[in-house]
Amino acid sequence: xxxxxxxxxxxxxxxxxxxxxxxxxxxxxxxxxxxxxxxxxxxxxxxxxxxxxxxxxxxxxxxxxxxxxxxxxxxxxxxxxxxxxxxxxxxxxxxxxxxxxxxxxxxxxxxxxxxxxxxxxxxxxxxxxxxxxxxxxxxxxxxxxxxxxxxxxxxxxxxxxxxxxxxxxxx
Ligand SMILES: CC(C)(COP(=O)(O)OP(=O)(O)OC[C@H]1O[C@@H](n2cnc3c(N)ncnc32)[C@H](O)[C@@H]1OP(=O)(O)O)[C@@H](O)C(=O)NCCC(=O)NCCS
Numbered sequence: 248x249x250x251x252x253x254x255x256x257x258x259x260x261x262x263x264x265x266x267x268x269x270x271x272x273x274x275x276x277x278x279x280x281x282x283x284x285x286x287x288x289x290x291x292x293x294x295x296x297x298x299x300x301x302x303x304x305x306x307x308x309x310x311x312x313x314x315x316x317x318x319x320x321x322x323x324x325x326x327x328x329x330x331x332x333x334x335x336x337x338x339x340x341x342x343x344x345x346x347x348x349x350x351x352x353x354x355x356x357x358x359x360x361x362x363x364x365x366x367x368x369x370x371x372x373x374x375x376x377x378x379x380x381x382x383x384x385x386x387x388x389x390x391x392x393x394x395x396x397x398x399x400x401x402x403x404x405x406x407x408x409x410x411x412x413x414x415x416x417x418x
Contacts, residue, residue: 248311248341250348253300258285260310269334273370275392296321299357303345311336312345316353316362324360326353330376342376350380354409363406367392374403381415382407 253261264270265280292298300315311333316326328349332341353359364382366374378384382405391402 248303248305248344248348250301250303250314250345250352253289253302253313253315255286255289257302257310257313258282258289261285261313264313264331264334267334269337270331273367273373274329274331299326299353301349301352303341303348311341314345314349316349316357316359319357319359324358326357326359326362328353328362328364330373338372342372343379346376346380350407350412354412360409361406363404366403366405368401368403369394374405377405377407380407381411383411 259282262280262282262285265274265276266278271278292300297319298315298317299319301313302310303312303314305311312330314328314330316328319326328346330342330346330349332345350362353362362382363385364373364377365388366377368374368387374384384403385406386404388402388404390399393399
C-alpha cells in the first residue's frame with residue numbers, strides 16, 4: 248500500500264463512502280455530501296497548509312482508505328487525524344496500514360510533533376486502532392454527543408507524540 252495527496256479524481260469515491268452509513272454513523276459531518284460542495288471544498292483547500300488530505304491505495308492502485316490531518320497548528324506542530332476505509336472492507340487491517348502510512352507522512356514529511364484524535368466512545372474499532380499504534384488516552388469529554396435513541400455518550404481524546412512513534416518503530 249502507498250499514500251499520496253488527495254486529487255480531484257478521487258472525489259467521487261470519497262463522496263460515495265462518506266454518504267455510506269457504515270462511515271458517517273461514527274463520524275461528525277453534515278449530510279448529504281455532494282460532488283458540487285466537495286469539489287468547491289477541494290479547490291478552496293489546495294494551498295491550505297492547515298490540513299493534509301490523503302488517499303491510500305493498494306498494489307492495484309485501487310483506493311482503500313482516505314485519511315488526513317486537519318486543524319494543523321504550525322506553531323505547536325500538531326494536527327487532528329481522521330481515517331475511513333472502504334466501507335465493504337472494514338476490519339481487515341486496512342485502517343491500521345493507512346494510519347501507519349499517515350503517521351509516517353505527518354511526522355517525517357510534514358514535521359508535526361503531535362497527532363491527536365477525537366473518537367466516539369462507542370467507536371471501538373477507531374480507538375482500539377489508535378491505542379494499537381501507540382496513541383495515549385489524554386482525556387474524556389463527557390456527554391459530547393448522543394445516540395439515535397437519545398443516550399448521552401463521551402468522546403475520547405487520544406494523542407501521539409513524534410518521539411513515541413519513532414521509538415515504537417525503531418524497535
Ligand atoms: C475506524 C476504522 C478506520 C478502522 O479501520 P479498520 O480497517 O476497520 O480497522 P483494522 O482492521 O485495521 O483494526 C484495527 C484494530 O481495531 C480493532 N477493531 C477493528 N474492528 C473492530 C470492531 N468491529 N470491534 C472492535 N474492535 C475492532 C482491533 O483491535 C483491530 O486491531 P487487531 O485486529 O490487530 O486487534 C474503520 O472501521 C472505519 O473506516 N470506520 C468508519 C469511519 C470512522 O469511524 N473513522 C474513525 C474516526 S475519524
